[in-house]
Amino acid sequence: MLSHAALELELTQGVEGAIQIGLNPFPNAPEWNRSMIDVIRADLANSGRFRVNVGSRTIEQWKQKDFETVLIAKAGKTFFGGQQVTFQLIDPFKNTHLMSQTFKVKTGFERKLAHHVADIIFKKMTGDKGVFSTKLAYIVTERKNNGLINYRLEVADSDGFNAKTVMESTQPIMSPTWAHDGKSLAFVSFEKRRSSIYRLYLNSGKRELITQFPGINGAPAWSHDDRKLAVVLSKSGSPKVYVLDVATKKLKQMTYGFSIDTEPDWSPDNRHIVFTSDRGGSPQVYQLDVASRKIKRVSFIGNYNARPRYSPDGKSIVMVNRRDGMFNIALQDLERDEVRLLSYTGRAESPTLSPNGRLILYASSFGNRGILNLVSTDGRVKLRLPARRGDVQEPAWSPYLG
Amino acid sequence: MIVRRLEKRTRISLAISLALHLGLVIFFVGEFNHPIEPRKMKKMQTFAMKKHEEEVIHAVSLDQKQVEKRIHEIQKIKLRKKLKEIARQRYLDKRAKLASQKAKREQQKLKSLQASAEKLKKKLSKDAKKAKQELAKLKNDTTKAKQDAEALKKLTAAQKKKLAEMKKAEALMQAKKKVSDSQLKKKAESILNQQRIENRVESQILHYQTLIVEEISHHWLVPRGVDRKLACKLRITLMPSGEVISVSILLSSGDAILDRSAQSAVYKASPLPVPNDKDLFKKFETFNLTVRPENVISSV
Numbered sequence: 001m002l003s004h005a006a007l008e009l010e011l012t013q014g015v016e017g018a019i020q021i022g023l024n025p026f027p028n029a030p031e032w033n034r035s036m037i038d039v040i041r042a043d044l045a046n047s048g049r050f051r052v053n054v055g056s057r058t059i060e061q062w063k064q065k066d067f068e069t070v071l072i073a074k075a076g077k078t079f080f081g082g083q084q085v086t087f088q089l090i091d092p093f094k095n096t097h098l099m100s101q102t103f104k105v106k107t108g109f110e111r112k113l114a115h116h117v118a119d120i121i122f123k124k125m126t127g128d129k130g131v132f133s134t135k136l137a138y139i140v141t142e143r144k145n146n147g148l149i150n151y152r153l154e155v156a157d158s159d160g161f162n163a164k165t166v167m168e169s170t171q172p173i174m175s176p177t178w179a180h181d182g183k184s185l186a187f188v189s190f191e192k193r194r195s196s197i198y199r200l201y202l203n204s205g206k207r208e209l210i211t212q213f214p215g216i217n218g219a220p221a222w223s224h225d226d227r228k229l230a231v232v233l234s235k236s237g238s239p240k241v242y243v244l245d246v247a248t249k250k251l252k253q254m255t256y257g258f259s260i261d262t263e264p265d266w267s268p269d270n271r272h273i274v275f276t277s278d279r280g281g282s283p284q285v286y287q288l289d290v291a292s293r294k295i296k297r298v299s300f301i302g303n304y305n306a307r308p309r310y311s312p313d314g315k316s317i318v319m320v321n322r323r324d325g326m327f328n329i330a331l332q333d334l335e336r337d338e339v340r341l342l343s344y345t346g347r348a349e350s351p352t353l354s355p356n357g358r359l360i361l362y363a364s365s366f367g368n369r370g371i372l373n374l375v376s377t378d379g380r381v382k383l384r385l386p387a388r389r390g391d392v393q394e395p396a397w398s399p400y401l402g
Numbered sequence: 403m404i405v406r407r408l409e410k411r412t413r414i415s416l417a418i419s420l421a422l423h424l425g426l427v428i429f430f431v432g433e434f435n436h437p438i439e440p441r442k443m444k445k446m447q448t449f450a451m452k453k454h455e456e457e458v459i460h461a462v463s464l465d466q467k468q469v470e471k472r473i474h475e476i477q478k479i480k481l482r483k484k485l486k487e488i489a490r491q492r493y494l495d496k497r498a499k500l501a502s503q504k505a506k507r508e509q510q511k512l513k514s515l516q517a518s519a520e521k522l523k524k525k526l527s528k529d530a531k532k533a534k535q536e537l538a539k540l541k542n543d544t545t546k547a548k549q550d551a552e553a554l555k556k557l558t559a560a561q562k563k564k565l566a567e568m569k570k571a572e573a574l575m576q577a578k579k580k581v582s583d584s585q586l587k588k589k590a591e592s593i594l595n596q597q598r599i600e601n602r603v604e605s606q607i608l609h610y611q612t613l614i615v616e617e618i619s620h621h622w623l624v625p626r627g628v629d630r631k632l633a634c635k636l637r638i639t640l641m642p643s644g645e646v647i648s649v650s651i652l653l654s655s656g657d658a659i660l661d662r663s664a665q666s667a668v669y670k671a672s673p674l675p676v677p678n679d680k681d682l683f684k685k686f687e688t689f690n691l692t693v694r695p696e697n698v699i700s701s702v
Contacts, residue, residue, distance in 0.1 A: 012694050094649075125625065
């Protein structure tokens, strides 16, 4: 009697790399190819996680080219004659559908739909939530022909397209920051020839004055439940961190002393606030325990670290590090106490993290223009956002938007 | 003093002669004023005396003036002879002195020569001694070397002997073994033959296993961010041509994306390399593959 146990083989070697995906465009809808297929292609490719190949091929042909995943786009009509599109994600080897969804197409909302489809594909293929449907807020400074400077608070899609001005002023606008419900922005305005903090409701466009204390009113930061706003006020002397209850408007001073404390940011569990302070002699990043008010230093590389921002999982902090006159984005892993530099241009400022924690958007300069750069937290992807008129500064990445 | 030393006979003769010569001496003193040494005087006197005795016998009949003239002449001749004698004596003395001096010098020279000769002799003897010692030492060393060589010879001989003995023992053992071996040999041969056949099969299977894993690995694209510690198990069925019929997930890794990437890899690798032999292929018809992203290289 022969025992016929199955052979046991083991595979441990492979190549880690971008996921290969083939995109089959609409067979006969060129405008949709431009407004949707292109958007999906750019979103997936710019994330750094995909290698995208667009082509009209049969499943068999994709299989021959060793593509594990193919997106097929089909245009169609609804029962009532409206336009609809069907997107299918296919495994050419198993000949199975990974995903199949049909959407109604609303004119003018093609890009939004494309971003949504890209999010679906991204989640299915990588397991991470896609950020293609999120928004970016930033400040544009433009010198007009008459010599006056125009300041604009703009909100655009995650790929920089579809920019909309939500506020305009002849006086500086600074430090835009998203509420975590994605429905409001807080920012600093100098329209009254002095700094004041405002809240803007994006749906209605309505504005609300939050603080207007004597001295500096700056650097607003929303707690993750949007109930509190950390602000920087200098009414007691030097700039200090205060916490304002949004509903009751009650103010609590959090830091004391003669140093400059600014640029606060809340941890995802709302238990800590990181901020920049020169209490040690030069600007460094400190962490405040909200309950105990205990403060401890966080940054330890070099003699200049500022503008800290927590990652969405609270395990890392992004900051600006200066060494030898070069300002670069640094990512500090709080658990491992490791610091990695992510940019090398030497002119980086105001970093903001994507809600999935994978991408960092920051302001830089290119030539003599202020521009926005994108870098992934693993350092692979480096992008420059599309140029626009004027100088772009102080980007803020929105949360996931429903 | 001289008077005391002489014999009685000579003393009497001397007294007579002295009286005779006193007159001569006074005369000579007046003429020459020359002191004479007592010794020489003695010699002179003895000689003169002899001469005087001769002349006294011959000169009896002559006249006074002639006698006086003759005495004067004889005295002159005697004086001349004496002077000659004195001079000769002096010369002889001088020669003697010189000779003695020379002799002394020669003696000194000889002495020094002897001394240096002694020295040389001493040195030579010393050297000879040294040479003797060295020779003795050399002899010693040679003897020692000889002894060592002898010892070595003995040792090698001993070793050789030992080696020979060992060889003998070994040969004996071998012979014994052979006897017992040949008894087992027959039994073992049949088992061995069977093993050989199995090994060949085993190595073939291993060979194809390696080929299959390599082929799948070439097609395995691991998505970024996958947990390297996870593992999934796949069950794969093949056609005799090597084509993949199905890849099912026996055990999920927990990450659907990892599972799918492994599945896709197997499909992409189809057809897999399989043995032609029907019996051998049976092993590969259905097999399990554990996939774990341990040694995954990152592409830039």
